[in-house]
Amino acid sequence: MAYRRTTAVAQRLADNRDQILAAARALIARGGFAAATIAAVAAEAGIATGTVYRYFPSKAELFAEVLRDAARRELAVLSETAAADGPPLARLDAVVSVFVTRAIRGQRLAHAMIAEPVDPTVEAERLVLREGYARILGALMDAAIAEGTIPPRNTEIAADCIVGAMIEPLIGPLAKGKVRKKTQADDLLAEIRRFVNAALRADTANANVLDFPKGEF
Amino acid sequence: MAYRRTTAVAQRLADNRDQILAAARALIARGGFAAATIAAVAAEAGIATGTVYRYFPSKAELFAEVLRDAARRELAVLSETAAADGPPLARLDAVVSVFVTRAIRGQRLAHAMIAEPVDPTVEAERLVLREGYARILGALMDAAIAEGTIPPRNTEIAADCIVGAMIEPLIGPLAKGKVRKKTQADDLLAEIRRFVNAALRADTANANVLDFPKGEF
DNA sequence: CCATGATGTGAACTCTAGTTCATTTCTTTA
DNA sequence: TAAAGAAATGAACTAGAGTTCACATCATGG
Numbered sequence: 001m002a003y004r005r006t007t008a009v010a011q012r013l014a015d016n017r018d019q020i021l022a023a024a025r026a027l028i029a030r031g032g033f034a035a036a037t038i039a040a041v042a043a044e045a046g047i048a049t050g051t052v053y054r055y056f057p058s059k060a061e062l063f064a065e066v067l068r069d070a071a072r073r074e075l076a077v078l079s080e081t082a083a084a085d086g087p088p089l090a091r092l093d094a095v096v097s098v099f100v101t102r103a104i105r106g107q108r109l110a111h112a113m114i115a116e117p118v119d120p121t122v123e124a125e126r127l128v129l130r131e132g133y134a135r136i137l138g139a140l141m142d143a144a145i146a147e148g149t150i151p152p153r154n155t156e157i158a159a160d161c162i163v164g165a166m167i168e169p170l171i172g173p174l175a176k177g178k179v180r181k182k183t184q185a186d187d188l189l190a191e192i193r194r195f196v197n198a199a200l201r202a203d204t205a206n207a208n209v210l211d212f213p214k215g216e217f
Numbered sequence: 218m219a220y221r222r223t224t225a226v227a228q229r230l231a232d233n234r235d236q237i238l239a240a241a242r243a244l245i246a247r248g249g250f251a252a253a254t255i256a257a258v259a260a261e262a263g264i265a266t267g268t269v270y271r272y273f274p275s276k277a278e279l280f281a282e283v284l285r286d287a288a289r290r291e292l293a294v295l296s297e298t299a300a301a302d303g304p305p306l307a308r309l310d311a312v313v314s315v316f317v318t319r320a321i322r323g324q325r326l327a328h329a330m331i332a333e334p335v336d337p338t339v340e341a342e343r344l345v346l347r348e349g350y351a352r353i354l355g356a357l358m359d360a361a362i363a364e365g366t367i368p369p370r371n372t373e374i375a376a377d378c379i380v381g382a383m384i385e386p387l388i389g390p391l392a393k394g395k396v397r398k399k400t401q402a403d404d405l406l407a408e409i410r411r412f413v414n415a416a417l418r419a420d421t422a423n424a425n426v427l428d429f430p431k432g433e434f
Numbered sequence: 435c436c437a438t439g440a441t442g443t444g445a446a447c448t449c450t451a452g453t454t455c456a457t458t459t460c461t462t463t464a
Numbered sequence: 465t466a467a468a469g470a471a472a473t474g475a476a477c478t479a480g481a482g483t484t485c486a487c488a489t490c491a492t493g494g
Contacts, residue, residue, distance in 0.1 A: 106434025157408040164385025169377035184340025202419035
């Protein structure tokens with residue numbers, strides 16, 4: 001026998017793996033999934049394209065792991081925020097603040113993780129993330145409803161509304177290629193918080209809406 | 218001289234063009250942009266692949282025109298709704314209802330038009346659509362503010378919040394083509410309206426939020 | 435320091451889909 | 465009906481990206 005993997009080598013392999021994941025994450029953060037070709041990922045990681053396949057069986061698996069990691073991290077941060085002391089709606093407000101702040105800083109990556117369509121393997125991981133958001137926000141709303149602080153509602157749909165209201169103002173400017181200054185970031189956070197907080201607090205039964213055309217897209 | 222285009226031929230050419238656009242729209246509605254390959258579009262339209270290029274210079278231009286047409290149609294419908302009689306917030310509620318109803322009916326097509334990423338040429342057309350939504354909603358909010366019905370706010374950001382709150386709950390179900398039951402569609406519409414209406418009506422100054430971690434996605 | 439197996443390499447292969455173009459078919463009019 | 469130009473065709477070309485693999489390089493232990 002003349003070769004056995006030593007711990008030093010094992011460490012290097014693990015590091016390489018992390019490098020590849022980091023490279024993929026960086027490229028996705030810069031230009032979305034489309035920009036993260038295997039060749040580009042390899043170049044970013046400083047290795048040959050073939051080497052990527054020593055660590056991941058396919059591009060889909062690599063992306064899935066990037067998304068899985070991001071989801072774990074994001075949901076952990078939000079769960080912790082949601083588990084703090086205080087009334088449910090204050091905690092929900094804090095969750096919104098944390099989400100928006102983090103998403104503003106990681107704009108493109110956040111958009112890719114949450115909204116950009118890719119192949120089914122990756123889509124399955126995204127589901128975990130989205131369901132995680134819905135679970136955290138939904139639980140806080142349910143708690144507020146149980147307390148009698150706010151009237152009952154469909155918290156599953158409302159959770160999606162909150163996620164959308166948080167994300168959309170962030171990606172619009174992104175598509176327009178605008179760069180955001182700190183003051184704009186502050187305005188953004190303030191306005192989104194106001195919007196979400198108001199949406200949860202007000203009790204408005206839906207009025208009958210005037211007849212409207214029923215066509216389709 | 219031995220040939221000159223006659224009106225009958227011109228008509229047939231125009232019809233072919235419409236056929237191609239309709240075929241592309243149908244395929245996108247069925248399986249998103251990915252399903253609308255030139256070969257598939259040609260087959261759907263009953264012509265050869267090469268023929269498509271006698272009518273459109275490139276696939277991007279074809280898609281852009283499909284999106285442009287859809288955007289024009291959608292914005293026209295919403296503008297008309299927004300221009301009806303009644304208080305601004307009631308009209309805004311109607312606009313939300315019309316948008317959500319049409320998007321649910323158009324399912325996959327709506328999702329593709331609003332959210333699915335494609336190349337920059339097409340993205341530019343999408344921007345017109347999203348900005349159109351923001352413009353219509355923003356104008357109605359401004360009117361409500363001018364009336365004194367609701368307190369002043371940053372209507373540009375709030376308009377994006379509304380768009381997000383309308384779209385996000387639809388994306389999951391629409392991507393999967395899952396909004397089949399009437400009750401589900403009704404729930405979606407009702408909850409989204411409630412969310413948006415409440416968000417606009419309540420006046421909640423933002424409380425100070427407890428310190429929270431400032432990391433990024 | 436060599437034998438051995440693991441690891442790294444990147445050119446080549448494959449697959450898919452957009453685009454082109456030489457040829458065929460059709461339309462018109464003299 | 466024949467000439468001439470327009471339109472349609474679809475096979476071939478091209479481009480880009482994921483994946484493979486024969487070979488090179490490196491690390492280990494006798």
